[in-house]
Amino acid sequence: MLKTRSLFAALALSIPLCAQSGLVINEVATGALDLIEVANLGTSTVNLSGYRLYAAWGTSTLATSNNTLFGAVSLAPGQLLVVTETANLSTPTTPAGVTKVYSGYAIGYATTGTGAASGCASLVNPSGVSVDIVSWGLASNASFLFGGTFTGVPYQPTAGNFGRTGNTDTNASSDWIAASTVTPGALNPGQFNPANQILLSIASSGGSFNLNVTTVTPVPFGEIYNLVSLVDLVPDGSGPVFGVGIDAINTALSPADPFNPFHTYLDAAGAYSLSVPPGTIPPGIHVEIVSLLVGGGGIARSSTVQSLTF
Numbered sequence: 001m002l003k004t005r006s007l008f009a010a011l012a013l014s015i016p017l018c019a020q021s022g023l024v025i026n027e028v029a030t031g032a033l034d035l036i037e038v039a040n041l042g043t044s045t046v047n048l049s050g051y052r053l054y055a056a057w058g059t060s061t062l063a064t065s066n067n068t069l070f071g072a073v074s075l076a077p078g079q080l081l082v083v084t085e086t087a088n089l090s091t092p093t094t095p096a097g098v099t100k101v102y103s104g105y106a107i108g109y110a111t112t113g114t115g116a117a118s119g120c121a122s123l124v125n126p127s128g129v130s131v132d133i134v135s136w137g138l139a140s141n142a143s144f145l146f147g148g149t150f151t152g153v154p155y156q157p158t159a160g161n162f163g164r165t166g167n168t169d170t171n172a173s174s175d176w177i178a179a180s181t182v183t184p185g186a187l188n189p190g191q192f193n194p195a196n197q198i199l200l201s202i203a204s205s206g207g208s209f210n211l212n213v214t215t216v217t218p219v220p221f222g223e224i225y226n227l228v229s230l231v232d233l234v235p236d237g238s239g240p241v242f243g244v245g246i247d248a249i250n251t252a253l254s255p256a257d258p259f260n261p262f263h264t265y266l267d268a269a270g271a272y273s274l275s276v277p278p279g280t281i282p283p284g285i286h287v288e289i290v291s292l293l294v295g296g297g298g299i300a301r302s303s304t305v306q307s308l309t310f
Contacts, residue, residue, distance in 0.1 A: 022046065022194070025053075025121050025134045026080065027163035029182040033092045034085035034107040036121055037184055040075035041167045041194055043216045048073045050126030053083055054146050055107055057119030067146075068103045077216050078193035082184045083107070094185030118154075122147050132169065136162070136176075163188040198224075200291040200303035204310050206278035211261070213291050213303070218270030222295030226262050226274075227251050229288045236288060237305035244288045244305055266293075281310045 022042015029035045036053060040046055048070040055066055068083050075081060082100045084092065085107055089100045107121075118137025122130045130147030135154040152171025155162060159178040165188065169175060179188070187193060195217040203210045213224060231245025241248045251262035258264060261274050287310075291303040 023123055024132045024164065024169050025123055027182060027184070027188060028107065028121065028134070028161070030107060030160040033182065035092060035182070035184055036083045036107050038081045038083065038123060039187070040077055040079050043077050043194055043197060043199065045074050045076045048075065052124045053121065054124060055119070055121045066105050068101055070101060073099050076195065078195040080185050092182070092184045098185030120150065165190045167191055167194065196301055198291055198293045198301055198303045200289065200306050202289055202306045202308050204281065204308055207281045207283065207310060208278040209276045209281055211274040213266065213272040215266065215270040215293065219266060219293060219295050220268045220270050222266045222270065222293050223256060224264060224266060224272060225252055225292040227290050227292065228262065230286065231288065232286045233288060236307045239288070242290045242292060242302050244290050283310050285310045
């Protein structure tokens with residue numbers, strides 16, 4: 001098997017001299033300030049023209065009037081929109097620049113009867129297809145919604161306010177947690193702004209190697225480390241060095257240089273690309289790679305781990 005140092009040398013010697021909608025229902029408040037928050041946790045801006053938010057609760061079937069049509073609002077990665085019951089758009093208080101939409105209907109759940117503490121909401125695109133469905137309490141409530149069917153595990157609320165705990169939507173009850181207070185227009189604890197993400201893609205054909213690093217929000221000339229490991233971890237991303245094997249430290253220690261594929265800089269557009277020709281990497285080699293970025297307001301972040309077998 002090709003040793004780590006030999007693989008690094010093969011890559012280094014081949015360097016040329018030129019170097020989902022993501023929309024989710026993010027928070028629900030059913031107390032004095034009835035609201036549903038929509039977040040863009042994806043990496044692309046989404047125009048909400050034609051999107052609708054439907055809601056139902058208790059044991060009632062969904063009335064067609066219980067929906068909100070969004071106007072020509074665009075949500076960039078990390079941005080949020082708040083749908084509120086009250087026509088007073090100064091309530092609830094939200095950070096500057098957050099769009100608020102008046103729904104005209106209560107957002108809540110029944111507190112007594114068969115449908116106690118139950119409800120559901122669906123975010124539907126202009127084609128009438130749900131991009132996110134949230135159900136709490138009785139699973140049967142999700143049948144009240146337009147645009148699709150909820151197939152996950154309903155969250156069982158212990159309070160009238162609850163929010164997502166992270167950026168990943170698994171349709172599991174563990175995606176949610178009760179909140180003593182709501183944070184309309186702001187990401188919840190445990191969430192990160194996808195606008196700060198660094199994206200890594202790698203590909204190979206016939207022993208070639210192509211690596212591309214981009215940033216959702218451009219960080220011109222940001223300093224990056226492409227940490228490469230030959231350790232085949234299961235699952236990917238479970239290694240001790242930012243998700244890859246400890247042998248990647250060899251690459252982390254290499255000096256920064258515009259032509260060093262392991263420690264280098266993004267270009268003026270906040271991107272980096274590396275291509276080596278076919279036949280460079282022997283077949284059978286397995287690599288796992290993670291990119292680290294330092295720069296842009298002092299933010300340090302890493303990409304997801306990518307793996308490839310040549």
